[in-house]
Amino acid sequence: MEPILELNSPRLLMRQWRDDDLPAFAHMCADPQVMRYFPHPLTRLESAKLIGRVRGHFAEYGFGLWALERKDTREFIGFTGLCMVGFNAAFTPAVEIGWRLAKEHWGLGYASEAAWTVMGCGFEHLELEQIVSFTALSNLPSQKVMQAIGMHTDSVDDFDHPNLPEDHPLRPHVLYRINRKQWLATL
Template identity: 55%
Template sequence: MEPIELHTPRLRLRSWLDSDLPAFAALNGDAEVMRHFPACMSVAESDALAGHIRQHFAEHGFGPWVLERRDQPGLIGVLGFQHVGFEASFTPAVEIAWRLHPAFWRQGYALEAAEMALYCAFTQLGLDEVVAFTTPANLPSLGLMQRLSMQHDKAGDFEHPRLPQGHPLRPHVLYRLSWQAWLEATVE
């Protein structure tokens, strides 16, 4: 299967290169980027995550792409899809996830890339639904989910099973977007 590459007016969502690993490690080691995650990642942890992402692409034909600006190549973040890797009331499911370097926040890049990725999810990948989840305090991600026409599934909110009881980041909110809801939102 030929790797899927996506283009928007300003961005390119592409396959991973070994040369992306240092910028990915810097992203995962940034305290501001990782404030809604349990901890920053070491270089080894970041490299292992990149390996996991590449494996997901090999197994499923999709995953979180490297996100770069078309006018200046190089990883500015990651955005794409992955199978949820834990059991919850809403699994099995495919989630859309993103992580951007702070220098590229509040410029519409995540929205632009996510809209193109969702187009791919529902027209090329044939997904029926995409979910997203985060901590209630992650207002930028919640805002992006809402701008993408994702709907909060209050009944699906959950305690993240990979975090210990009582951990402040354990409560998560769940958002969903079905193919039908995406289609209706794109026609409006």
């Protein structure tokens, strides 16, 4: 499949990663507030490796986590996209929608706007039957985005993230889903 290089929403450009995104991305991923629902903030090297994995995902699958840029300022503000779930669970194999934004861009509706656009790409262009999203039970801000884009949860789908130690406070996760029919009903 030819990679999907770019998506547009009214205020945002979802594009391929550039080398000059690294400083802003590393700064965002080193921020303890941004990373509070992840095991730990990332070092600059870990952030660079993540960009490399994202580029590899695009090369393999034709889609991935797009760099997120504001159209008005041309500023890199985070990422939004689709990726194959990288661990085994009751709901895998699956395609996950995810996002991460720098904190100065929170509360402006960018995460929902970008996620809605990406979900449309997943169902219309990639012809996916279902998209999932998951997060720590305590991550209410991300759950609000999941709900805003029409995703649903059922407590029977809650799971312990297999890549976190048993006693880790972020291990309990909630799973949200949306299928093509549900998405079409929101249009």
